[in-house]
Amino acid sequence: MAISERRLRRELAREPFFGDEGERVDVFPELSSTMDVMRERAESGAPEGTVVVSERQLRGRGRRGRTWSSPVGGAWLSLLLRPEEERRPVSSLSVLSAVGTARALHEAYGVPITVKWPNDLLINRRKLGGILIDLASSGESLTRAIVGVGINVNNEPPERIPSISLSEALGRPVELEACVASILRGIAHWYGTFLTEGFDVVRGEWERLSAVDVGEEIWVVRQDERYEARVRGLSKLGELLVERDGRTESLVAEEVTLRFSGP
Numbered sequence: 001m002a003i004s005e006r007r008l009r010r011e012l013a014r015e016p017f018f019g020d021e022g023e024r025v026d027v028f029p030e031l032s033s034t035m036d037v038m039r040e041r042a043e044s045g046a047p048e049g050t051v052v053v054s055e056r057q058l059r060g061r062g063r064r065g066r067t068w069s070s071p072v073g074g075a076w077l078s079l080l081l082r083p084e085e086e087r088r089p090v091s092s093l094s095v096l097s098a099v100g101t102a103r104a105l106h107e108a109y110g111v112p113i114t115v116k117w118p119n120d121l122l123i124n125r126r127k128l129g130g131i132l133i134d135l136a137s138s139g140e141s142l143t144r145a146i147v148g149v150g151i152n153v154n155n156e157p158p159e160r161i162p163s164i165s166l167s168e169a170l171g172r173p174v175e176l177e178a179c180v181a182s183i184l185r186g187i188a189h190w191y192g193t194f195l196t197e198g199f200d201v202v203r204g205e206w207e208r209l210s211a212v213d214v215g216e217e218i219w220v221v222r223q224d225e226r227y228e229a230r231v232r233g234l235s236k237l238g239e240l241l242v243e244r245d246g247r248t249e250s251l252v253a254e255e256v257t258l259r260f261s262g263p
Ligand code: BTN
Pocket: 033, 034, 035, 057, 059, 060, 061, 062, 063, 064, 066, 068, 070, 075, 076, 077, 078, 119, 120, 129, 130, 131, 132, 148, 149, 150, 151
């Protein structure tokens, strides 16, 4: 179930975002985390559209310091973006990457995929994968964002939370090169839309794909705090607006997790 770099580059050869012949895309059999390798590359000046894929990760990272199980068979990748300052809020990049991935996988495989703010991709409310954004810390001269995407494809997903893999949803194995290429094309497309048309178009698509409707109640988990709130939509920066005890709050992607049911 190895991922062929040649084949993946060929799949992306018509997308100038990834280089003339997809040469900005590298595949490794094993890495600690694609995020670490990408960070080194970003710091040594790698261009936007650089991609690091690994067949498996030994120390895959999830959001909020969690570990991310990354055995062979999944799609584990990081993509480098260099948006201008005003286009860099973490929530909007997270939301556009989730929309790009969900739309691409739906179009390629016909399975309806929903998004749960800020970064979860779901099939029937079971987690198919997630997105992790790493922004350059302020003061660093290079401005960049690393988008980490993890999708359970042919691997057994972890049992910690209700999860699903793409192959389980389809009832057949999935070719990883085609799957990774779809994800990358999807994100590049929605990133382009975001840069040229602004966040509103992305936000509209996110609302269409959302697993939680406006007006629905959801549990917000922030550090030791858990509370129920009513979803009011997305802000212009991609923050989730919720109503709690009659007041509207905006939630920032790095700080919270949402749950469908209470403690
Ligand atoms: C989450 O839902 O918590 C986000 C998971 C992101 C996992 C991906 S796999 C590729 C990249 N490398 C990592 O170490 N994490 C991200």
